[in-house]
Amino acid sequence: MAIDKDPHDDRVLESLVGRSISAEDHLLACEPCRSERNLLAASIRAFSDSARETSDHPTHFWTRQAAQIHSRISSTRSSGMGFRYRMTSALAALAIAALLLLQRAPVPRPEPQAVTGSASDHELLLEVERALQRDTPAALEPVALLVEDISRTTSESAPSFSKEQSHHAN
Amino acid sequence: MENVLNDAIRTALTSNVVSIAEFDEVVRRHQKRVYRVLFLLLRNADEADSLTQECFLRAYQNIDRFRGECSVQTWLLRIAINLAKDHERNRKFSFWKRFLGFSNEEVHARAIEFPAPGPNPEQSLIERAQVQAVWDAVRELSPQQRTIFALRFVEELELSEIAVVLGLQTGSVKAQLFRSVHTVRRRLKEQQWR
Numbered sequence: 001m002a003i004d005k006d007p008h009d010d011r012v013l014e015s016l017v018g019r020s021i022s023a024e025d026h027l028l029a030c031e032p033c034r035s036e037r038n039l040l041a042a043s044i045r046a047f048s049d050s051a052r053e054t055s056d057h058p059t060h061f062w063t064r065q066a067a068q069i070h071s072r073i074s075s076t077r078s079s080g081m082g083f084r085y086r087m088t089s090a091l092a093a094l095a096i097a098a099l100l101l102l103q104r105a106p107v108p109r110p111e112p113q114a115v116t117g118s119a120s121d122h123e124l125l126l127e128v129e130r131a132l133q134r135d136t137p138a139a140l141e142p143v144a145l146l147v148e149d150i151s152r153t154t155s156e157s158a159p160s161f162s163k164e165q166s167h168h169a170n
Numbered sequence: 171m172e173n174v175l176n177d178a179i180r181t182a183l184t185s186n187v188v189s190i191a192e193f194d195e196v197v198r199r200h201q202k203r204v205y206r207v208l209f210l211l212l213r214n215a216d217e218a219d220s221l222t223q224e225c226f227l228r229a230y231q232n233i234d235r236f237r238g239e240c241s242v243q244t245w246l247l248r249i250a251i252n253l254a255k256d257h258e259r260n261r262k263f264s265f266w267k268r269f270l271g272f273s274n275e276e277v278h279a280r281a282i283e284f285p286a287p288g289p290n291p292e293q294s295l296i297e298r299a300q301v302q303a304v305w306d307a308v309r310e311l312s313p314q315q316r317t318i319f320a321l322r323f324v325e326e327l328e329l330s331e332i333a334v335v336l337g338l339q340t341g342s343v344k345a346q347l348f349r350s351v352h353t354v355r356r357r358l359k360e361q362q363w364r
Contacts, residue, residue: 013355017347018329040355046297047304048324055209055218056202065205065219066197069226073190076227 012037016044188233197226200243203325204250210320211254211313221257225250240334247325247335251317258313299361307357311350318343319350 008030014023015037027034136144188196204225209218228249229236236245308316314336321327321335329347333340 009355013348013351016351018344040351040358043300043304043358044323044351044354046301047308050301050305051210051320051324052206055206055215062198062201065201065222066194069197069201069223070190070194072223072227073193073230076231 008033012040016041188230193226193230196229196242196246200246201226203243204246207247207317207320207325208250208254210308210324211251211317212257213309217257221250221253225253228253241331244331244334247321248337251335254317255313300358303357303361304354307354308350310353310357315346315350315353318346319354322347 008026011023011026011030012033014020015027027037131138134141201222205218205222208221208225209215212218212221225246229246232249236242240248308319311319317336318332321332322329327335329340329343332338333343336343
C-alpha cells in the first residue's frame with residue numbers, strides 16, 4: 001500500500017492518529033487541511049456510531065448471554081470438581097489395593113547362605129585333596145591310562161615270547 | 171463508585187479467588203465491549219455471541235494467570251482478539267473442507283444492518299454512503315489493522331493500551347493505524363468522486 005508523500009496529507013492523518021502537536025499547528029494555519037481532517041474525523045465518528053448501534057442489542061440479549069456464561073462456568077466448575085473427586089477416589093483405592101497386596105504377599109525367607117558357603121568350601125577341599133592324591137594331572141589322565149594299558153599288554157606278552165625263545169634255543 | 175468497583179474486581183481477580191457471583195459482575199461490566207470488538211472483527215452476530223461466551227469462560231479458567239499488570243478490560247480484550255484470530259484460522263480451514271467436500275456446514279454471515287436514516291433524506295443518504303465507504307475500507311484492512319482501527323476509534327483506547335492488548339510496540343500500532351486511516355481516506359475520496 002503506497003502512502004501519499006504529500007506533507008499536507010501526512011499532517012491530516014497524523015492529527016487523527018497520534019494527536020501530533022506539529023500536525024495541530026499545521027492544521028491551525030492550513031484551512032484546506034483542517035476541513036479535510038474534520039470531514040475524515042466526522043466520517044470515522046459516524047462509522048463508530050454505526051458500529052455501536054449495529055452491535056447493540058436489547059437488554060434481554062445481554063441477560064441471556066450473561067446467564068449462558070454463568071451456566072457454562074458452573075458446569076465446568078462442577079465437572080472439574082467431579083473430575084478432581086473421581087481422581088482422588090481412584091488414587092485412594094489404588095493405594096489401599098497396593099497396601100493389601102503387600103500385606104498378603106509371601107514374605108521371602110532368607111536362604112541359608114552360610115551353610116551353602118561352608119558346604120561348597122568343604123567340597124573344594126575334597127577336590128583339592130583328590131587332585132593331590134592323583135599321580136597325573138586330570139588333563140593327562142587318558143594318556144596315563146593308555147600307557148598303563150600298553151605296559152600291561154607288554155608285560156603279559158613278554159613271558160610267552162621268552163618261553164618261545166627258550167624253546168627255539170633248545 | 172466505578173473505580174471502587176473496578177478495584178474490587180481487580181483485587182478479586184488478582185487474588186485468584188473469585189466466586190461465580192463476583193465473576194458475573196465482570197461479565198456484566200465488559201460483555202458489551204467484548205462482543206462489539208468481536209462483532210467488528212468477525213462481522214457475524216452469532217459468532218461474536220458465541221466467542222464472547224468463550225472469552226469469559228477462558229478468562230474464568232485462567233484467572234490464576236491474571237497478575238493485575240494490565241486492566242481487566244485489556245486482559246479480556248486480549249483473550250477475545252486471540253479467540254477471533256483462532257476462529258478466522260479455523261474458518262479458512264473449514265472453507266477448504268467445504269470446498270473439498272468434507273463438510274456440509276453453511277456459512278451464515280448475517281448482513282450488517284445500518285441504522286435508519288435521519289430526518290433529512292438527502293443528507294442521510296450522503297452520510298449513509300460515507301459510513302458505508304468506511305465499512306468497506308475497514309473490510310479491506312488486514313485483520314490486525316482492522317483490530318487496531320476498531321480499538322482506537324470505536325472503543326476509544328489509547329495507542330499504548332492497544333499495544334498492550336495486541337502485544338505490539340506503540341510505534342508499530344501508530345504506523346498501522348496511520349495506514350488504516352489512509353485507506354479509509356482513499357475510500358472516502360473514491361466515494362466522493364462517484
